[in-house]
Amino acid sequence: DIQMTQSPSSLSASVGDRVTLTCRASQYISNSLNWYQQRPGKAPSLLIFSASRLQSGVPSNFSGSGSGTDFTLTISGLRPVDFATYFCQQSYSLPITFGQGTRLEIK
């Protein structure tokens, strides 16, 4: 299985800040990387697919980049609703696997 490692595991930031979350794959996955947001008690919600493509309806303050093994999710102009947990997921090979998550907290 491909292992996905996210860093940091938690992050404190303020409203209006710009933050970058990182996801690293244990082997080459091309651009087969997706990002999800999960609020407490809710199901995850797709933000970014194919490393950099914004899902319909997702605000433009979210952006993704990377290829190969290293990927980033950048959130600019943090809003209160953006404080949540973020997961990456590789789709290069089955079984699909997820990172352990980055919890974004309000400072």
Place this chain on the structure above:
Amino acid sequence: QVQLQESGPGLVKPSETLSLTCSVSGASISPYYWNWIRQPPGKGLEWIGYLYYSGNTNYNPSLKSRVTISVDTSKNQFSLRLSSVTSADTAVYFCARRGPSYTDYYIDYWGQGILVTVSS
């Protein structure tokens, strides 16, 4: 609007079989891939497996010997059975749809999740 809703027992005894159903509304079961994903309390996400509307399945090797996913197209539902459960199977179970991309495997619709606790 596509909606998925999990249903089933919230408490299962050790060694018994966990059975859940996902009811899909706002979309047909065909021609999509339908998934089960679980999340132990306070932990990350684990893909259990998928079912293609035709009945083809693929399971996570870590669970393959215990998992069965099936479909009832007449009811627009699909189901999960996980046998010989232990406390390690306690989790929120999500049913979910793979997005329409032929080249990428992402989840575009999720159920709200159902907590299943394994305990005697």
